[in-house]
Amino acid sequence: MKRTLTRGLMNLLPMALSLWLFWSLFESLDGLGNVLLELVAIHPAFIGEGFLLVVALIFAAGLLFSVSPFTWLWGKIERALMRFPLFKSVYGSIRDIASLMNRDGKPKSQQVVLVRQANGGYVVGFIMTDAPPKPLQDALPEGDWVPVLFQLSYQMAGVTSLVRREDLLPVNWSFEEAMRFNLTAGISTH
Known part of the structure; x- marks a missing residue:
């Protein structure tokens, strides 16, 4: 019986935790998007509308970062905030991890x-x-x-x-x- 329970747990736990993690992320982003929609007096009509707004905003940010003036301005803001040691440590670590996930055209030489x-x-x-x-x-x-x-x-x-x-x-x-x-x-x- 113990072996059967363990086998069930080992097979179901990774799937359950993964689904829970992705659902929690979806709900969080949907909630953030809903707050943004309500700021402009739009009430969400369906579940996921806020999530779609956040995805659209991230896509728009990606487009903005392909424009030189915006990239220059962002770099200036980044350098100004890097003067604060705690911000520099936290932001730098998160940026480095994000860059590991997206090599964006750089060869993957690992x-x-x-x-x-x-x-x-x-x-x-x-x-x-x-x-x-x-x-x-x-x-x-x-x-x-x-x-x-x-x-x-x-x-x-x-x-x-x-x-x-x-x-x-x-x-x-x-x-x-x-x-x-x-x-x-x-x-x-x-």
């Missing part, structure tokens, strides 16, 4: 690699970019160094280490599958 450890074991890592920033290149000894991300299990955090390219063993494995392997400490197989 390569899965194995890095040999001193004890003879290997650690799964990810080459996220082909070269370290110039200040690090200048400080490092001669060699072809690359930043390698070592993702920590069950966390969004990871450790970036600079490793010589010749010490890396490339792996023919998709980034998503290898990341899932690392994030779940090898428990997830699909």
Whole structure:
């Protein structure tokens, strides 16, 4: 009986939590859109009208960011707000995570690699970019160094280490599958 309950829980819980998360996001965005509609004295006629408004506003913002004067103005506002240390930390982190999700035309060069450890074991890592920033290149000894991300299990955090390219063993494995392997400490197989 315990095994049957566990099997049911392990199969239903991920789906239930995913659906709940997406429904909560939908309701939140719909509520925000409804507030905006009511500000201009329009009462929502159907469920999802506020959500559609928010999606349309995000699309319009995307169009605005393709226009140089608006991008210039946004950059100016961003730089002004970056003078506040707490805002700079929070905003910078969120912007960096968002940019990881949208590479917008940049090549996705994440390569899965194995890095040999001193004890003879290997650690799964990810080459996220082909070269370290110039200040690090200048400080490092001669060699072809690359930043390698070592993702920590069950966390969004990871450790970036600079490793010589010749010490890396490339792996023919998709980034998503290898990341899932690392994030779940090898428990997830699909």
